Amino acid sequence: MTQLLGLVLLSFVATSVCMVPFIDFLFYLKHRFEKSQEKTKKSDTPIHDRLMKADIGIPSGGGILIIVILVFLSIGYGLFRSPVDMVSLSILLFTLISFGLLGLIDDIKLILTKRVGKFLGLSGRRIFLIQLLLSISVASMLYFWGGFNNIYISGLGNFIINSWYIPLSALIIISFANAYNISDGLDGLSTGLLLICLFAFLALNSNPLDLTLASFIGIWIGSLFSFLYFNIWPARIFLGDGGAFAFGATLAVVGLLTGKILALAIIGGMFVIIVASSFLQIISKKVFKKKVFPVSPIHMYFKYIGWEEPKIVTRFWLAQGLFAILGLWIAFLSR
Numbered sequence: 001m002t003q004l005l006g007l008v009l010l011s012f013v014a015t016s017v018c019m020v021p022f023i024d025f026l027f028y029l030k031h032r033f034e035k036s037q038e039k040t041k042k043s044d045t046p047i048h049d050r051l052m053k054a055d056i057g058i059p060s061g062g063g064i065l066i067i068v069i070l071v072f073l074s075i076g077y078g079l080f081r082s083p084v085d086m087v088s089l090s091i092l093l094f095t096l097i098s099f100g101l102l103g104l105i106d107d108i109k110l111i112l113t114k115r116v117g118k119f120l121g122l123s124g125r126r127i128f129l130i131q132l133l134l135s136i137s138v139a140s141m142l143y144f145w146g147g148f149n150n151i152y153i154s155g156l157g158n159f160i161i162n163s164w165y166i167p168l169s170a171l172i173i174i175s176f177a178n179a180y181n182i183s184d185g186l187d188g189l190s191t192g193l194l195l196i197c198l199f200a201f202l203a204l205n206s207n208p209l210d211l212t213l214a215s216f217i218g219i220w221i222g223s224l225f226s227f228l229y230f231n232i233w234p235a236r237i238f239l240g241d242g243g244a245f246a247f248g249a250t251l252a253v254v255g256l257l258t259g260k261i262l263a264l265a266i267i268g269g270m271f272v273i274i275v276a277s278s279f280l281q282i283i284s285k286k287v288f289k290k291k292v293f294p295v296s297p298i299h300m301y302f303k304y305i306g307w308e309e310p311k312i313v314t315r316f317w318l319a320q321g322l323f324a325i326l327g328l329w330i331a332f333l334s335r
Contacts, residue, residue, distance in 0.1 A: 003211075004218045007077065011222030014069050019062075019230055023237050026059035058235055061107050063243010066223045067100045073219045078212075085212040088257055091141045092216055092250060098134050099177055099249040102127065103241030131174050135249070139169035142256060151261045172261070173252045176268065179275035180248025182297050184239050186309050188232035189299060191239065192317045193270050194247055195224050200267045200324035201254050204331055213257055233310050263331040269323030270316055274298060 071093060078084045106127070142148045142165070149165045152158045161168065184190040202217050230236045239247075248271070255264030265272060274297045281296035293301045302312045 007218040008222040011219040015223040015226035022065045030059045060238040060240040062237040063239040095253045096250045100242045100246035103245035106241040135170035135173040139166045176252035177245050177248040179271040181244040183274045184244045187235040189313045191228045193320045196320045263327045267327035270320040
């Protein structure tokens with residue numbers, strides 16, 4: 001436990017030292033390339049853009065720094081700490097880096113263009129296809145390298161599903177990657193929700209303690225604490241797609257490594273609700289040619305009807321805390 005707390009503090013200090021220079025660097029890039037842009041694309045999301053107007057001048061890409069620190073400190077821990085579950089650590093780092101690179105391509109395109117509308121980077125179809133390939137790759141690692149081939153549901157028991165574990169895990173990974181990205185719309189919202197989830201998984205992992213997974217979570221928590229200081233309202237920096245895709249997918253892998261798929265769905269309950277609201281909006285527009293909400297996802301709807309941004313974020317954090325407690329309670333009942 002002492003070592004774990006030390007890793008949390010180390011990652012917090014490392015991120016804090018690097019964050020301000022990194023923000024200044026992103027501001028420099030943003031201002032430099034925005035001046036060179038003369039034309040802007042017409043937006044197809046006018047309500048969303050009006051709600052996000054105050055955030056347009058804030059740089060995005062804070063997740064890149066967190067990923068770099070998390071990778072270096074995790075590898076350092078793996079090299080100097082024995083024993084380490086290199087299989088689990090490799091799967092976690094592959095997920096973090098691969099999904100982070102996918103989002104980084106999108107972030108770079110956003111830096112090089114004026115931001116108008118929700119999406120100006122890679123096309124949605126390309127992003128989904130790459131996410132699908134990465135999710136299947138990670139799920140295959142879990143199945144072939146990690147030996148995972150079952151799901152455990154509290155109250156129902158353990159189910160061996162063999163190779164069906166790969167498509168199920170891939171679906172979970174890609175769902176959380178997109179759910180996190182969709183939730184990253186208000187200052188501090190997604191990072192605060194993630195911190196609560198990670199604390200819950202750290203508690204779930206405490207008996208018996210998996211030092212490799214616990215250390216990874218601890219390093220992640222320390223970096224997120226530092227980033228959240230700069231990301232809460234009014235934000236000085238946003239996470240960006242690099243961090244959002246990477247963190248959502250890696251959170252799913254953390255849950256899968258614990259072997260508690262139902263607990264993952266409940267502990268990450270607010271992410272599930274947020275992505276469900278967005279999915280419902282898309283289906284309604286495609287099938288019924290009308291919107292369920294004036295704007296989606298659900299946190300943007302609350303902002304649309306007049307809720308102040310800090311109030312929305314704080315209440316979503318509270319709801320996430322209750323989901324985390326419920327998920328832990330159900331998980332511990334099965335022990």
